[in-house]
Amino acid sequence: MHVIGRDADTGGPVCNLGTYRARDGSTGAPVGLDVNHPHAAVVVGKRGSGKSHTLGVVAEGLARAEGVAPIVVDPMGVFSGLEAAPIDGTVHHDPTVRASSLPPSAWPDLLGLDPTGPVGSLIWRVAAEADSLAEMQSEVADADSTAATRRAATNHLALADSWDVFGQDGIAVSDLCGPTPDILGLSGMDERPASAVVRVVARGVYEARIESTVDHLPWLLVDEAHAFVGGVAEPALRTILTRGRAPGVGLVLATQRPSALPDVAVSQADLRIVHRLTAGPDVSAMAAADPTYLDSNLASRLPRKLGCALVIDDTTESVHDVRVRERDTPDGGATPVAVPEHGAPPASAPTHDASETME
């Protein structure tokens, strides 16, 4: 099997990705993805092009690999199929984190406050001193600030409290770094508390590797990644993108809006898995990182079929046309239909856009 992401003379665990796709559409040899080294990858494509499916395939491959710890950020609730045998993952529904795990500087941003304004700086200060949200609230009540500042800070912390995301027993990084996939089920959460969870987990796994407190190499697989950039989670994701290789943290960001990702995401990714893309700005965002070894322009090489992808591999400076394999576990991304075809199972039957049939 050819393995994308590493030189031919190196070994180690491989994720079974699918098969090569010849220009005439015929199926070629099996192709795998290196999971022995921590990669930074982006998976992009228009809505329904197969990104979540591909992320699930990578999660299954990581689950079977030795020495890695897959963690899936699931904002849409489509990865619970990974709990099925033989993968046996664990879904953590609406996970909580400790308030003190979020850096004090992140609190104003989380609450939509100017960190240099009176309310934002009060929240920053109490976050630096307190160990829990309750302590932050009581420190605000006793703060030497104007009544209006205290009142505004109290209201913002009440909002944070209403998210039910900050608890004394937040999810422990050590619980997420086992060999089977851990799925952070965030579909019941708003964007801001979900971003707080991603920030804490991303920072936690990075620091755990720096401090050598976990043995496995964590891989963070983030679906709908555009929801987590430009917000409170971004600094931690950026750190893994730019500095994750040395401590051994892998990152896979999947998004239908590559133009919404920071430039660093596309430029730092050593693997780019590109499904069908049609929107001009998104094609341009990927084309901006066109490597010199791509012999034609990216737009002309983009796949048109569901489940097919162009894989750009910076490690070996090569480009591959791949058809991603079927999932081994149930695929929760299947599109529901209003009127199932006669004899088909109701509502959850996978359907594809007529223009995006499988080959």
Ligand SMILES: Nc1ncnc2c1ncn2[C@@H]1O[C@H](COP(=O)(O)OP(=O)(O)OP(=O)(O)O)[C@@H](O)[C@H]1O
């Ligand atoms: N390689 C594949 N083999 C078989 N089925 C696939 C493949 N890729 C995608 N599908 C099916 O196509 C449908 C859409 O895939 P998926 O949900 O992964 O798309 P998506 O790009 O993540 O969509 P969205 O942007 O809406 O999240 C699903 O029913 C999925 O099971």
